[in-house]
Amino acid sequence: MTRSTWLPLSLALLVLAALVVMFDEGLAKMVLIQWQMPEYQHSFLIPFISLYLIWARATDLQRVPMQASWAGAGIVAFGFVVFLLGEFSAIATIVQYAFLITLLGLVVAVIGVRASAVVWAGLAYLFFMIPLPNLVTYNLSGLFQLWSSQIGTAFLRLVGISVYLEGNVIDLGVYKLQVVEACSGLRYLFPLTSFAFFCAYIFRGRLWQKVVIFLSAVPITILMNSFRIAVTGVLVNQYGTSQAEGFLHYFEGWIIFVACIALLFLEMALFSLASGRRLAETFEVEIPALGDFRYLVPQGGLKPPVTAALVLVVAGAVGSFAIGAREELVPERVTLQRFPLVIGQWEGQDSRLETEVLEVLKPSDYLIASYSAAASPLPVELYIAYYDSQRKDATVHSPRACLPGGGWLITDIAQRELPDLLPDGGALPVNRVVIEQRGQRALVYYWFMQRGRYLTSEYLVKWFIFWDALTRNRTDGAMVRVMTFVPEGTDIAAADERVQAFIRAAEPKVYYHVPGEVVAAAANVPDRR
Numbered sequence: 001m002t003r004s005t006w007l008p009l010s011l012a013l014l015v016l017a018a019l020v021v022m023f024d025e026g027l028a029k030m031v032l033i034q035w036q037m038p039e040y041q042h043s044f045l046i047p048f049i050s051l052y053l054i055w056a057r058a059t060d061l062q063r064v065p066m067q068a069s070w071a072g073a074g075i076v077a078f079g080f081v082v083f084l085l086g087e088f089s090a091i092a093t094i095v096q097y098a099f100l101i102t103l104l105g106l107v108v109a110v111i112g113v114r115a116s117a118v119v120w121a122g123l124a125y126l127f128f129m130i131p132l133p134n135l136v137t138y139n140l141s142g143l144f145q146l147w148s149s150q151i152g153t154a155f156l157r158l159v160g161i162s163v164y165l166e167g168n169v170i171d172l173g174v175y176k177l178q179v180v181e182a183c184s185g186l187r188y189l190f191p192l193t194s195f196a197f198f199c200a201y202i203f204r205g206r207l208w209q210k211v212v213i214f215l216s217a218v219p220i221t222i223l224m225n226s227f228r229i230a231v232t233g234v235l236v237n238q239y240g241t242s243q244a245e246g247f248l249h250y251f252e253g254w255i256i257f258v259a260c261i262a263l264l265f266l267e268m269a270l271f272s273l274a275s276g277r278r279l280a281e282t283f284e285v286e287i288p289a290l291g292d293f294r295y296l297v298p299q300g301g302l303k304p305p306v307t308a309a310l311v312l313v314v315a316g317a318v319g320s321f322a323i324g325a326r327e328e329l330v331p332e333r334v335t336l337q338r339f340p341l342v343i344g345q346w347e348g349q350d351s352r353l354e355t356e357v358l359e360v361l362k363p364s365d366y367l368i369a370s371y372s373a374a375a376s377p378l379p380v381e382l383y384i385a386y387y388d389s390q391r392k393d394a395t396v397h398s399p400r401a402c403l404p405g406g407g408w409l410i411t412d413i414a415q416r417e418l419p420d421l422l423p424d425g426g427a428l429p430v431n432r433v434v435i436e437q438r439g440q441r442a443l444v445y446y447w448f449m450q451r452g453r454y455l456t457s458e459y460l461v462k463w464f465i466f467w468d469a470l471t472r473n474r475t476d477g478a479m480v481r482v483m484t485f486v487p488e489g490t491d492i493a494a495a496d497e498r499v500q501a502f503i504r505a506a507e508p509k510v511y512y513h514v515p516g517e518v519v520a521a522a523a524n525v526p527d528r529r
Contacts, residue, residue, distance in 0.1 A: 015313055019102060022317040026086065026095030034131040042191040046129040049198060054122030058292040064115050068303035072109025076102050076309045080316045087323055088469035089462040090395045093133045100126055102313070109309035111298055121201045128194040137186065138401040142410060144184040148226045155230030161237050170229070172237055185225030187253070192260050193217040199264055204282045209271045213264065220263050228256045329473045330388045331515035336367040339384070339513060344505045346371040348382070362394040363387060365513075371502060378484055378495075380502045386478040386514060390465050396479040398458045399433065399446050408435040408442075415456050416445075418500060421507050422454065428507065431456045434492065441486040443495040445503065450477040452516035478514045482506075 020027060035043045079102030086094030104123055108116045116123065132140070153165045156172075164171040196217035200210040265279070272282040302310075341348035350369040353361070363385040372379040387394055403410060412434040417427035433444040448455040451468055455461055465475050482503055486495045 011310075015106065015310060018313050018317045019099060022313075022320045023083070023095060023099040023102075026092045027099060029092045030096050030129070030131065035129075037131070038187050039137075039190050040131050042194065043129040043131075046125060046194060050122045050125040052122075053125055053198075053201070054119045054296065055292060056286065056288050057119050057122070058288060058295040060118050061111075061115055061295045064118055065112070066110075066115045066298045067112040068110060068298075068305040069108050069112045070305045070308070071113055072105045072107070073305050073308040073312060075105030075108055076312045077105075079103075079105055080312065080319075083316070083320075084323075085466055087320075088391065088475075089466040090390045090475070091133065091462055093130060096130045097127075100130065102316075106309055106313070109305045125194070125197065128190075128197065134401050138404045140189075141184040141186055142404045144186060144189070144222065144225070145404075145409070147222050148185055148229055151222065151226035152229030152233065155227060156233045159230075159234065161233065163233065170233060172233060185221045188225060188257050188260055189217065189221040192221055192257070192264075195261065196264060199268065199283070202283055202285060203268055203271075204284075205268075205271050205275065213267060213271075216264070216267060217260075220260050224256045224260050224263070228253065328389050328391070328469075328475060330476060331474070333386075333515050334513050336365045336384055336386060336513050339367050339369075340509055341369060341371075343371070343502075343509060345373045345375060346380075346502060346505055347373070361385060361397055364389075364394070371506075373502075376498050376501075378487075378498065380482055380484040380499055382502075382506060383481045383483070384478055384510065384513070386476075388476050390475040390477055391469060395465070396448060396461065396477060398461075398479070399444060399481055400431070400458065403433070403435055403444070408437045410434070411436055418503060421504065423511065428503070429454055429456045430503075432496075434486075439488070441488070441492075442483055443486055443492060443499060444481060444483045445499050446479060446481040448477065448479050449510070449514045449516070476515060478510075480510060 030043075034040055079098050082101055083095060083098035086092070086096075086098055103126075104116075107123065131137075149165060149170060153163055153170055156163045156170070161172070193214075196214050200213040203210055203213060265283075268283055269279040272279045275282070341350060348369040348371040350367065353366065353368060365386045367382065367384045370379045370381050385396060387396060390396065400410070400413070410433055412432075414432050415429060416432050417429050419427045421428035428447065430445045430447045433446070435442050435444060448458075448461050450461055450464055451472070451474055453464060455464070461477070465477070469475050482499050484495050484499055486492050
């Protein structure tokens with residue numbers, strides 16, 4: 001390569017290094033934690049496939065003039081705004097998207113809008129490497145578990161096996177086959193969706209056919225995962241419960257994923273046949289020449305838009321250090337270890353969370369205790385998780401996400417208001433959730449206490465973390481959850497009364513331990529017993 005080629009490449013590597021420094025925490029979590037999950041282990045291949053898609057269109061850039069664009073500098077600036085939102089809201093996914101937005105802005109600034117449109121597929125493909133937020137993943141998992149259970153049950157009944165479906169539990173009589181989170185089909189969906197995008201782009205057909213190929217990844221995943229569950233049910237019914245576990249269970253998973261890919265190719269083959277062509281004529285992966293890389297390197301030195309984008313990158317990198325060094329205000333508070341275990345007629349017994357659970361939740365302080373009363377037929381469990389800071393990975397975990405992760409199926413969720421509970425006499429907003437697992441049913445009430453606010457929306461929690469980090473330099477907060485079991489044959493209305501009675505007794509005590517606008521003095525905290 002000539003000096004004129006090495007110079008921009010060296011500059012590009014330096015800028016990329018600066019971006020890695022700026023977005024280090026979000027990228028480290030993505031590569032070292034999220035990409036290790038079974039659903040995202042294919043993500044290591046995505047940057048290389050993206051590079052191939054860009055490389056394959058390199059020669060087409062000869063017909064499009066590369067002109068530096070101020071739009072790119074604007075996109076870089078927008079990427080930094082998104083970065084701030086992700087940093088202050090403690091959502092790593094937003095930081096990761098901010099990295100890609102900033103990278104896209106740099107590309108547009110260097111080669112222009114028209115040239116970027118030529119290689120759009122390779123740039124867009126990078127977005128598949130960003131894992132979905134946990135809340136979205138858990139909600140998707142719950143839906144896929146339910147759909148796969150229902151369709152799998154239909155398959156079993158179709159072949160003459162008598163089964164009973166309760167939520168995501170398929171009762172075969174001799175064995176209850178539970179469609180847990182790992183069997184939801186998301187391990188197929190994410191890699192299959194990215195592969196379907198690649199196939200749709202490479203496929204030489206009409207636009208509507210490309211769209212169908214891409215979107216078909218979802219129904220193919222659900223259908224084949226349901227078929228896998230049905231096959232497992234047939235094997236269990238014929239050869240015993242050992243067929244639902246071990247090597248055969250995982251081997252079935254690989255077979256089904258290969259079958260999903262085969263269905264994608266069958267779909268493309270049918271489209272090709274309809275147009276009078278063979279699949280080899282409509283779907284062909286070409287290997288471009290190594291020398292084509294030179295067409296990706298712009299000539300002519302630094303233009304003003306490129307210089308502006310580079311200055312923004314440097315400023316953003318420096319600013320990220322300032323954000324990381326900014327010390328938050330942490331209000332004084334009373335530890336939850338002093339939370340009373342005797343509240344009116346309720347007497348509690350506290351316990352501790354397992355070390356593995358604490359490593360995931362990372363609370364600054366917490367309480368988990370079971371309270372019983374003579375007038376109550378069943379106990380209620382109180383869990384409070386408090387965080388001094390929610391800017392990084394340590395942030396409140398919503399039961400809406402954690403309960404499905406623990407194998408519970410959410411059968412009903414709604415918002416309610418409990419009147420006359422707040423300090424000003426207002427109503428306390430709560431989420432009311434009914435959950436089921438292996439024939440057990442439970443009722444959960446939960447809400448978020450965030451610097452004087454009482455919230456039920458996980459998304460509003462994130463927004464106010466961002467807003468208060470900017471305006472008040474505070475991100476402390478807590479989640480409060482009250483749970484009780486609902487035995488089979490009992491009225492859930494009685495469980496509602498039990499939970500609400502406990503909340504009315506316990507909620508005023510929480511104010512001493514979770515700072516709001518005004519923090520209670522430690523001397524005014526009642527004794528624990």
